[in-house]
Amino acid sequence: MGYVFMSGTGLVSCGSGTRLESPSDAELLRSLGAREPAALERLYDRHARYALGIASRILGDREEAEALVQDVFGRLWKGQVRYDPRRGCFTTWLFAVSRDGALDRLRQRARRPEDHPIGAVYHLPVFADPDVAAAVDPRRRAVDTALAQLPDPERRAIQLSFYQGMTHSEIARTMGEPRGTVKRRIARAVAELRTTLASSGVTV
16 A cells, blocks of 8 residues: 655655565666666656656746756765665655755745846846947947847847846746746847957946
């Protein structure tokens, strides 16, 4: 017989009376301790989807949830986190680690400067009108020239943040795209802007 216990966010099943998998989680974990990569692959194939569901519900961002799951299993392989069978079955442990990791990421997201307007991060004044911005800070004209060289989606994402003071989440809603996509576009655009501006003697 398996058992079910109450967690802070729902029910977690531990074990199954009708379906026993071979090798068992305990056997795979022993093999993992012996540094057998195949054991990690089996555990991942068996339980990653479960961990992903937990992380996705908390984070609301599948890409970030996938990164968390990869991190959990990576740290398990490296011995940076350890499963203690005396404290319950492996899925109990995985639930707790995935939940706690997702909550940590939520707290980091709240503190993360990259989710603030780009103008604030670079300590540049933010104005809705680019011409006014350029008049106040001459660096803006160089920025506008560099922006014109970006692909349209990246330029729009940057402009929404740079001139309108939007966060990544607000830009994602405005553009109708996942927050992760917006973050990657802005990261690429910022890297390109830095390179272009540096060649003009402008630093941000």
